[in-house]
Amino acid sequence: MKLSFVGLLLLGSSALVFASDAPDASKRVGGGCDGCKLMLEGMPQTLASQTIIMPVDGGEPLEVEGVIFQEDGKTPAPSVILYVYHTDAKGFYSPAPGQTVARRHGGLRGWMQTDANGRYKFRTIRPAPYPNRHLPAHIHAVVKEPGKNEYYIDDFLFDDDPLLTREKRTQDARGGSGIVQATRNANGVWIARRDLVLGRNIPHYH
Numbered sequence: 001m002k003l004s005f006v007g008l009l010l011l012g013s014s015a016l017v018f019a020s021d022a023p024d025a026s027k028r029v030g031g032g033c034d035g036c037k038l039m040l041e042g043m044p045q046t047l048a049s050q051t052i053i054m055p056v057d058g059g060e061p062l063e064v065e066g067v068i069f070q071e072d073g074k075t076p077a078p079s080v081i082l083y084v085y086h087t088d089a090k091g092f093y094s095p096a097p098g099q100t101v102a103r104r105h106g107g108l109r110g111w112m113q114t115d116a117n118g119r120y121k122f123r124t125i126r127p128a129p130y131p132n133r134h135l136p137a138h139i140h141a142v143v144k145e146p147g148k149n150e151y152y153i154d155d156f157l158f159d160d161d162p163l164l165t166r167e168k169r170t171q172d173a174r175g176g177s178g179i180v181q182a183t184r185n186a187n188g189v190w191i192a193r194r195d196l197v198l199g200r201n202i203p204h205y206h
């Protein structure tokens with residue numbers, strides 16, 4: 001009896017989530033997004049413009065920074081939450097020890113909120129492509145602007161990745177091109193930069 005009650009509760013909550021996600025996909029900023037809401041799971045209450053994502057299995061250190069701009073591509077956008085997650089050094093979304101929420105996104109996930117100058121920065125490791133190597137290595141990213149629902153932008157991709165296709169290189173990327181040029185500094189850290197433009201190639205932005 002107890003179990004079925006719990007089951008009913010779970011069913012009820014997932015049905016609610018589904019109901020709030022599905023019918024308004026044509027109206028929500030960015031259109032439908034499978035998994036964007038997972039950004040809210042485990043999100044710290046207070047966010048800084050910089051974060052460190054702790055690697056769980058080694059990997060090559062990577063720092064990514066940039067500025068998030070308003071639609072005009074010039075005015076910095078403060079207080080925008082950027083959520084990123086990516087595979088580990090073997091190409092898996094391995095959960096962190098004890099991770100209970102958003103396991104689908106793995107343990108390598110983090111949040112930032114842009115400062116007054118629109119800046120963000122995260123330190124992590126370079127992700128590896130999925131083991132089947134059908135896709136280039138990538139960092140997923142979801143944006144949450146004040147007053148708008150969360151929506152995904154194009155993945156961070158690496159210009160030196162042999163799996164990066166011509167098609168990917170020329171597509172109209174959401175949020176502006178996600179292809180970064182990573183260069184290794186004297187300490188062996190890969191340094192990359194990506195500036196984002198809010199609303200660029202984002203359906204239903206207004």
Ligand SMILES: [Fe+2]
Nearest residue numbers: 086087138140
């Ligand atoms: Fe992925």
